[in-house]
Amino acid sequence: MDMNHLLAAADAVVSLDDAIDGRQAAARKARAPYQMMRPSPKPKGQAIALPPPATEPSNLPTSTTPDRSVLQQATEQTVPVANLEAMQKLVPKEESPDVRIMDVKLTHKRPAEAEPVSQPAAKRGRSGRKYNEPPIWARLSRKNPRYDEQVRKYPSTAQSHQQQRVPPAAQPAITPRANGHHQPGPPVNGQTQVNGHLPADDNYLPPGIEGNRPWLENPPLDHDLLRVRHATRRPKWEKTIEYTMPVPDMQRALTDWFEMQLSQLSDITTDERVVEIEIEGKIGQILIDEQRLGLPIAVPTIVGPDWIKTKCHFESKMAEGQHAAMNKFLNRTTEAANPTASSGRGREPIIHTHTKQIDSFQPLSAAGFQALPESFRRHVHNRSDLKLRTTVDKASGKTLARIVKHKIADLHIYNPQGVYDCRISLNLEAKLMPPPLDPNPPDELLALPSAAEMVEPSAKPSPDREKDRLSYNHMDVYQIDLTKVESKSGVGIRGETAYELELEVKAGVLREQMGLKFGGHVHGFDGVVAGFLGNAMVLMREGGARKS
Known part of the structure; x- marks a missing residue:
């Protein structure tokens, strides 16, 4: 049997398939420039710009310095913060002879190159630090009998007691959080608060008041109330619901x-x-x-x-x-x-x-x-x-x-x-x-006494x-x-x-x-x-x- 007519039909089928594939490829190529015009998904966090796609390498500038207009446009685009480091790596260095801007697909996943480099966990223990003088947490109070001895040995330790603190009424208010904890407030007198607490300090009285000589105050101050207000950072602290303490029984x-x-x-x-x-x-x-x-x-x-x-x-x-x-x-x-x-x-x-x-x-x-x-x-x-x-x-x-x-x-x-x-x-x-x-x-x-109880008259x-x-x-x-x-x-x-x-x-x-x-x-x-x-x-x- 003559098979030529079957082979001719097969060739026609192949040609037809090739034509269909060619038209689909042309359609995809025609649509390619408009792929980036589709709206991007709304980022969840802070975003950076995405550089425009590169269609043909011949359209790129030949200068070794990146085009600032491209970077300026990049800052107006929106890309998740997680891709910040990845995008920075796409910008060529000045010494690079060839500048190529690659297409970056939007994704909610953080690229592998943006992963932070893991560091080995530091071992806990004594730091081995040696102090030339007692640290602030180890210094003695003025009421301690050995305070004068400490000042003679370390004169600079006396300066910490002379620093004036902000009066309790001028301290910033604290903001409660939903979980019952307080947010750390701003620094007071240049001292940073740790975990929302002020640094340890026994100078809770207003400037000019000597806490160790309360009898010189006229009128006298309520030291107990001032101390609690300073320690709790609540300028309007009250002793009880009746404001004053009840008389002891x-x-x-x-x-x-x-x-x-x-x-x-x-x-x-x-x-x-x-x-x-x-x-x-x-x-x-x-x-x-x-x-x-x-x-x-x-x-x-x-x-x-x-x-x-x-x-x-x-x-x-x-x-x-x-x-x-x-x-x-x-x-x-x-x-x-x-x-x-x-x-x-x-x-x-x-x-x-x-x-x-x-x-x-x-x-x-x-x-x-x-x-x-x-x-x-x-x-x-x-x-x-x-x-x-x-x-x-x-x-x-x-x-x-x-x-x-x-x-x-x-x-x-x-x-x-x-x-x-x-x-x-x-x-x-x-x-x-x-x-x-x-x-x-x-x-x-x-x-x-009676005569029987009388002592000698001469005796006193x-x-x-x-x-x-x-x-x-x-x-x-x-x-x-x-x-x-x-x-x-x-x-x-x-x-x-x-x-x-x-x-x-x-x-x-x-x-x-x-x-x-x-x-x-x-x-x-x-x-x-x-x-x-x-x-x-x-x-x-x-x-x-x-x-x-």
Whole structure:
């Protein structure tokens, strides 16, 4: 069979296919210049320009320097930031003899050449850096006893304490984030904040204010409030929802107790030359069955007076070694408050006195009781407990006072954090005879012993107690007495030696401030009570070591 006609048909088919492929190729070639005119997908991030496609190499400039118009157009195009480094690599260097701009297909994937070069992870550990002076986080505060030694060894460390900080009110506000954290604020005084926090600095006070001498401020500042505002970076920090802190419960209880007791003694004259209200706090121990009281509590508290009266008794004694330690502490406190010293410039001085006295006690007769002021007698329930105390100066033998003392009420503070407690007592002291006093009281004032109890007529009454006392008076409101007491059981016979520590507050100042308080005026009653309680807590803390 003749196959030529089949071969001719096959050739025709091939030619037809070639024609079709040629037309499709021509169509694709005609459409090629318009491929880049299609809108590009909207980039998600910052974009850069895309250079125009190169159709024929002959249309490109022959200069070795890239055409700036091409780069300028490139900056007006939009390509994802991830392709920035890839596009930069497409721009030929100046020394390249042939400039070719390649077609870059838009993609959301980052090219391989744009991947950052991975670096090996740095090993954590000590940097091995050596400092020529203590770094800022290792420097001592001015209150540290070794601060002066540090400044002498490293003088430049003192400069960090002299730099002034921006007042809390001028600090920038912080912006809260959705996750509850705060964004780092701008630098303050040129110091960069780390993790949103200011660098550690103890200078939180306004310029010109010395934090270590608050008594020089007029008016005084609330250092606690300023410190919290600085540390938290909240210029309007408030202490509580009522703005101020509530009065501590123990201070409130003591304030109410003073108000109640002093109100019941409102008939007592304010003339202290006749009758004086004595308020004293003695440091000692609350004993139960001759053992110190132990309660399941962790902080100091006031014990109920009725329970104490029936279960316990108080012993106002200290150990000799702790008594000597208290003497050193009070001497250091007195020196620190000396206005002539650099540390005490502007302070209220503590007046120190040393006296040696002898107290003798005699029972009071009925005539002696009638000689007492009427307001005093109204508060006495048992006349047999009254004794006449005569105080004589040991060196000169001069009679200093003749007093009848009567106890009104007691309040006990149990201190589980130390070895000593405190008993606060309110007493009445009547001045039986005004000065000048006769060394020997009249016989009619005394309840003389019977003939069987009489001693030899030539023998003088023996003193009951010999007191060696150191007194520290602060602002003529508070006084601390450190006393060594030697009791005598007979003429020239010494008995037990005891060491006592007590704190007094002027009742006249309390009564004056309580009158202002009850009258609706500005008063300092609560402040005077707080100072008395604060001094008592200091003495209990310093008088004995804390329990571990």
